[in-house]
Amino acid sequence: MEKRTYRSSGAAVSLLGLGCMRLPKVSPDKEDIDLAAAQEMVDYAYAHGVNYFDTAYVYHGGTSERFIGPALKKYPRDSYLLATKMPGWDLTCREDAVKIFEEQLANCQVDYFDFYLCHSLSESNYRKYKDLGVIDYLDEQKKAGRIRRLGFSFHATLPILEEVLTWYPWDFAQIQLNYLDWTAQKAKEQYEILTSRGLPVIVMEPVRGGALADPCPESNRIFQEAAPGRSPASWAIRYAASLPGVLTVLSGMSNMEQLRDNVATMEAFSPLSPVDHAVVEKALEAYKRHVTIPCTGCRYCMDCPAGVDIPLMFKLYNEYAVTREKGDYKKALAQAPEGALMHSCVACGVCMSHCPQSIRIPEELAKIRDKVDSWKK
Ligand code: SF4
Numbered sequence: 001m002e003k004r005t006y007r008s009s010g011a012a013v014s015l016l017g018l019g020c021m022r023l024p025k026v027s028p029d030k031e032d033i034d035l036a037a038a039q040e041m042v043d044y045a046y047a048h049g050v051n052y053f054d055t056a057y058v059y060h061g062g063t064s065e066r067f068i069g070p071a072l073k074k075y076p077r078d079s080y081l082l083a084t085k086m087p088g089w090d091l092t093c094r095e096d097a098v099k100i101f102e103e104q105l106a107n108c109q110v111d112y113f114d115f116y117l118c119h120s121l122s123e124s125n126y127r128k129y130k131d132l133g134v135i136d137y138l139d140e141q142k143k144a145g146r147i148r149r150l151g152f153s154f155h156a157t158l159p160i161l162e163e164v165l166t167w168y169p170w171d172f173a174q175i176q177l178n179y180l181d182w183t184a185q186k187a188k189e190q191y192e193i194l195t196s197r198g199l200p201v202i203v204m205e206p207v208r209g210g211a212l213a214d215p216c217p218e219s220n221r222i223f224q225e226a227a228p229g230r231s232p233a234s235w236a237i238r239y240a241a242s243l244p245g246v247l248t249v250l251s252g253m254s255n256m257e258q259l260r261d262n263v264a265t266m267e268a269f270s271p272l273s274p275v276d277h278a279v280v281e282k283a284l285e286a287y288k289r290h291v292t293i294p295c296t297g298c299r300y301c302m303d304c305p306a307g308v309d310i311p312l313m314f315k316l317y318n319e320y321a322v323t324r325e326k327g328d329y330k331k332a333l334a335q336a337p338e339g340a341l342m343h344s345c346v347a348c349g350v351c352m353s354h355c356p357q358s359i360r361i362p363e364e365l366a367k368i369r370d371k372v373d374s375w376k377k
């Protein structure tokens with residue numbers, strides 16, 4: 001596994017990091033982690049040189065930290081790097097941050113975090129971290145050795161990024177970067193701002209919540225013709241990892257097949273050549289011809305008080321947008337849990353402020369609903 005060095009004399013970080021947001025689950029409609037299957041993935045990753053494990057207070061309904069800490073316990077503490085995040089949107093005062101941070105150490109059964117992030121800085125929450133004194137508190141924890149490196153994950157505009165960078169001498173930043181978001185979500189500009197300041201970049205969503213693992217039949221064909229046997233996900237992972245200044249690429253893997261594929265990509269890592277970049281561009285153009293909703297399935301918008309399974313509704317619609325298989329789409333909707341359909345949305349707007357992709361959720365749900373209803377007429 002290729003390793004990259006954190007700044008000049010820091011830790012050696014595996015180029016692939018195991019994201020603990022989409023671990024295998026006991027059942028698709030619950031957040032409960034399948035502990036045995038997830039442990040097998042952690043052990044496989046560790047055995048193959050993955051040493052960066054990324055969790056968060058909110059992942060898997062709050063159980064991801066409680067899984068990954070014990071799962072890594074059998075390995076020497078200095079042989080892996082553990083990252084977790086403070087959920088700014090849940091904070092009302094500095095004391096909330098104190099309570100959550102202590103709980104996180106207990107959840108993970110560790111004395112310190114190697115990387116710690118202010119989670120998901122967005123337009124609606126980013127000021128809280130500063131105004132509530134959370135950054136000051138986290139800096140104290142860093143000085144006390146309970147945080148080794150302090151950074152943030154980001155989902156807001158470029159002016160906000162510039163502003164946040166003036167607040168604190170951050171140690172790293174985590175951004176959503178993949179070949180679609182390079183232009184669609186201004187990942188290019190974010191990357192350039194961060195690297196121009198010498199900040200190591202951690203990449204999240206390199207496969208865009210799984211969408212780029214199977215973008216569309218035409219894109220898949222373009223990738224297959226260019227390199228038979230290589231998965232579309234491997235192209236997406238290599239795209240992110242090829243950028244200088246990227247420290248690690250986090251992939252939220254859900255099964256052994258995805259893990260083996262990503263490990264194989266990073267064990268024999270080769271940066272994209274100019275010819276490879278042209279292949280990615282061609283596949284991207286094919287993908288962009290389908291109008292999809294830019295949902296990554298992160299589930300930050302959940303739970304919806306009206307019972308809508310928002311990420312499921314967007315996932316099923318996006319699958320339809322690519323395949324245009326109405327029958328399959330209607331069948332999948334019929335199999336969704338009762339009350340989970342877009343029809344249950346009462347447009348309260350509660351979900352919107354939580355969406356890092358700034359999706360106008362009620363509007364998109366209404367559009368999908370109207371489209372599906374029009375088929376009945
Ligand atoms: S706007 Fe609709 S989907 Fe969002 S929380 Fe309200 S009812 Fe649920």
Ligand code: SF4
Nearest residue numbers: 295296298299301355
């Ligand atoms: S709608 Fe937004 S918050 Fe909800 S799962 Fe999709 S990307 Fe995440």
